[in-house]
Amino acid sequence: MTSETPSTIRFPTRSRRGILLGLTTPQLTVAGLGALLLLVVLMSTGVLAALALSPLWALLGAAVVVRIRGRSAAEWAPIAARYWLRRTCGQLVWLARPSTRPRVEGLLHLPGTAASLRAITSPDGRLGAVHDQQQATLTAVTRVSSRAFALLDPATQADNVSGWGRTLAALSRSGQIARIQVMERTVPDSGDALQRYWLEHGRPDTPLAGPIYEDLLAAAGPAAAPHEAYIAIALDLRKARRLINQAGGGLGGACTVLSQLTASLDQSVRGAGLVSGGWLTAGEIAAVVRTAYDPAVLGALERWSDSGRAEADVAAAGPVVVVEEPERIRTDSAHHAVYWIDQWPRTETSVGFLHQLLYSSGVRRTLSLIYTPQQLDAAMKDVQRKKATIVADAAERVRRGQVDSEADTVEYADTKQRELQLIAGHADVELTGLLVVSADDADQLSAACAQVETAAVAAQIDLRLLEKQQAMAFTAAALPLARP
Numbered sequence: 001m002t003s004e005t006p007s008t009i010r011f012p013t014r015s016r017r018g019i020l021l022g023l024t025t026p027q028l029t030v031a032g033l034g035a036l037l038l039l040v041v042l043m044s045t046g047v048l049a050a051l052a053l054s055p056l057w058a059l060l061g062a063a064v065v066v067r068i069r070g071r072s073a074a075e076w077a078p079i080a081a082r083y084w085l086r087r088t089c090g091q092l093v094w095l096a097r098p099s100t101r102p103r104v105e106g107l108l109h110l111p112g113t114a115a116s117l118r119a120i121t122s123p124d125g126r127l128g129a130v131h132d133q134q135q136a137t138l139t140a141v142t143r144v145s146s147r148a149f150a151l152l153d154p155a156t157q158a159d160n161v162s163g164w165g166r167t168l169a170a171l172s173r174s175g176q177i178a179r180i181q182v183m184e185r186t187v188p189d190s191g192d193a194l195q196r197y198w199l200e201h202g203r204p205d206t207p208l209a210g211p212i213y214e215d216l217l218a219a220a221g222p223a224a225a226p227h228e229a230y231i232a233i234a235l236d237l238r239k240a241r242r243l244i245n246q247a248g249g250g251l252g253g254a255c256t257v258l259s260q261l262t263a264s265l266d267q268s269v270r271g272a273g274l275v276s277g278g279w280l281t282a283g284e285i286a287a288v289v290r291t292a293y294d295p296a297v298l299g300a301l302e303r304w305s306d307s308g309r310a311e312a313d314v315a316a317a318g319p320v321v322v323v324e325e326p327e328r329i330r331t332d333s334a335h336h337a338v339y340w341i342d343q344w345p346r347t348e349t350s351v352g353f354l355h356q357l358l359y360s361s362g363v364r365r366t367l368s369l370i371y372t373p374q375q376l377d378a379a380m381k382d383v384q385r386k387k388a389t390i391v392a393d394a395a396e397r398v399r400r401g402q403v404d405s406e407a408d409t410v411e412y413a414d415t416k417q418r419e420l421q422l423i424a425g426h427a428d429v430e431l432t433g434l435l436v437v438s439a440d441d442a443d444q445l446s447a448a449c450a451q452v453e454t455a456a457v458a459a460q461i462d463l464r465l466l467e468k469q470q471a472m473a474f475t476a477a478a479l480p481l482a483r484p
Contacts, residue, residue: 007154007157007158007161007350007351008348008349008350008351009161009345009348009349009350009351009353010345010346010347010348010349011343011344011345011346012411012414012415012417012418013343013346013407013410013411013414014342014343014344015386015411023064024072024074024075026072026074026075026077026078027064027072027074027075029074030060030063030064030074030077031060031064033060034057034060034061034064037056038050038057041053063077069464069467070342070464079467079468079469080468082468083326083468083469086324092323092324092325092471093321093322093323093324094111094112094319094321094322094323095320095321096109096318096319096320096321104118105118106118106119106120106131106282106314107314107315108130108286108289108314108317108318109315109316109317109318110289110317110318110319110475110479111318111319111322111471111475112471112472112475113134113472113475114475114479114481114483116132116133116134117130117131117132117481118130118131118133119131119282119285119286119314119317120251120255120282121281121282122255122256122258122259123252123255123256124255124259126259126279127140127255127258127259127262127279127280127281128140128141128279128280128281128282128283128284128285129255129258129282130285130481131251132234132481132483135178135234135483135484136236136237136238137178137179137234137235137236137237137482138234138235138237138251138254138255138258139232139233139234139235139481139482140232140233140235140258140261140262140279140280141230141231141232141279141280141285141288141480141481142230142231142232142262142265142266142276142277142278142279142280143228143229143230143276143277143278143280144229144230144231144269144274144275144276144277145229145274145275145277146160146229146273146274146275147273149273149352149355150352150355152273156273157351157352158351159271159273160271160272160273161272161351163268163269163270163271163272163273164269164272164274166268166271166272167265167268167269167271167272168180168371168427168429169426169427170264170268171233171261171264171265171373172371172373172374172427172428172429173373173427174261175239175373175375176235176236176239176240176243176257176261177233177234177235177236177261177373178234178235178236178239178372178373178482179233179234179370179371179372179373179482179483179484180231180232180233180234180370180371180373180429180482181230181231181232181233181234181368181369181370181371181480181481181482181483182229182230182231182368182369182371183229183230183231183232183366183367183368183369183477183480184227184228184229184230184358184366184367185227185228185229185292185365185366185367185436185478186226186227186228186363186364186365186366187226187228187291187295187298187364188295188296188298188299188364227358230280230288230480231265231269231480232480232481232482233258233261233262233265233482234481234482235254235257235258235261237254240254240257243257244256244257262279281311282314283311283312283313283314284310284311285317285480286311286312286313286314286316286317287301287310287311287312287317288310288479288480289312289317289318289479289481290312290316290317290318291310292331292366292478292479293318293319293322293331293332293334294319294320294331294332294333294334295333295334295364295438296332296333296334297332297333298310319331319332320332322471324470324471325470326467326468326470327465327466327467327470328442328445328470329470329471329474333440334364334438334439334440335438335439335440335441335442335444335445336436336437336438336445336470336474336478337436337437337445337449337465337470338434338435338436338437338465338466338469338470338473338474338477338478339434339435339436339437339452339463339464339465339466340432340433340434340435340463340464340466340473341432341433341434341435341461341462341463341464342462342463342464343461343462344431344433344460344461345459345460345461346460347460349460353459353460353461354367354459354461355459356455356458356459357435357452357455357456357458357459357461360451360452360455362448362451363437363448363451363452364437364438364439364448365435365436365437365438365448365452366435366436366438366477366478367433367434367435367436368433368434368435368436368476368477368478368480369431369432369433370431370432370433370434370476370482370484371429371430371431372429372430372432372484373427373428373429374428374429374430376422376428379418379422379428380419380422383415383418383419383422386411386415387412387415387416387419390408390411390412390415391412393405393408394408433461434473434476434477435452435463435477436474436477436478437449437452449465
């Protein structure tokens with residue numbers, strides 16, 4: 001017998017290179033404003049006045065150079081200013097208020113930038129979708145399932161990964177997709193499904209075994225945490241305008257184009273070992289959104305549903321209360337913390353490297369992978385710009401007599417590999433990973449965050465707790481709406 005060698009993957013290093021001289025846009029803005037102000041002072045009042053303002057120049061220089069938790073002070077400035085402004089205006093607390101004004105049909109009533117999202121149903125009734133007027137997108141959501149990936153043989157795992165890559169490439173090359181989101185989450189289970197199965201197939205009168213099973217169900221039901229996986233695709237209404245007009249125009253034509261994409265996705269995901277559970281209706285999308293804010297209501301939604309799948313009134317999809325803190329966010333029945341995956345594994349690792357993170361015992365969490373397709377021309381220009389910047393920085397170090405940077409060597413090799421893949425016809429996507437950790441109270445959330453951070457180290461990924469951005473990040477990560 002020949003042993004199969006497990007396939008491995010490696011992610012390119014995320015570039016921290018700036019636009020000019022290693023400086024990012026906020027740093028260049030602060031440096032430029034400082035230089036302009038210094039020039040004005042020198043021309044208007046002279047050198048002595050400029051020397052008197054030395055503390056100001058030192059402060060501006062520190063804002064450009066000093067780094068706090070991986071970001072310069074200049075990069076923190078707009079984030080802190082936006083948070084302070086929202087706090088001053090009382091926008092850190094969101095409460096659902098009864099309104100006497102006419103309700104907009106299909107409005108999800110979400111807080112923040114998602115306030116205008118509206119759920120609609122396609123003319124043929126096949127699927128529901130979420131219309132975002134501001135972003136000009138129409139998003140459909142499907143629930144998927146698969147066999148336990150960790151139990152598959154290495155060859156099947158590699159085939160499934162390759163199949164998902166082909167699916168992403170096909171959607172990205174269509175030129176009509178704004179974003180693709182894959183969301184995998186754990187939800188609290190009331191134990192109703194287990195109880196129903198026991199009532200239908202169990203034998204409680206069996207000596208010894210019957211009472212033991214009933215005790216186990218009573219104890220394990222509320223603590224169970226089923227896994228749910230969703231794929232959301234956002235149709236770009238601007239890029240697909242020609243096809244939409246050919247299909248009749250308006251939201252009806254957009255739904256027709258979206259239905260064609262969903263049918264194509266149903267066929268292609270089979271090659272990735274996934275089974276589509278059907279595209280969600282507007283009520284089912286509302287239920288997923290509702291349970292993100294209020295996980296405790298899931299059992300009630302399932303009991304009230306005739307189909308056995310949770311459904312909710314679209315008008316009641318939003319939360320009742322949201323309280324945003326610098327590093328936390330509180331919603332109806334849960335506390336949450338949102339992380340950004342700063343770095344993916346930079347060494348060869350197995351394709352199942354996220355297993356320890358996804359199956360951390362006793363932790364409720366939501367992992368969202370957001371893929372943004374890049375146009376080929378824009379991707380090639382970005383590659384050329386990065387290569388020119390790396391070469392220019394290396395030449396500048398040689399001129400100054402400094403040693404070579406191995407980080408630049410690795411980044412240059414990754415950039416060349418990306419260019420070769422683009423020339424070979426592969427699609428280019430920008431990947432963003434967000435992780436939401438949820439718990440019933442603040443103490444449980446702190447313990448869960450510590451456990452997740454430990455699991456992330458084992459998975460070779462770098463997590464960064466998002467500060468003063470929790471509300472916006474929660475909307476993007478916890479809701480399967482393919483938000484930017």
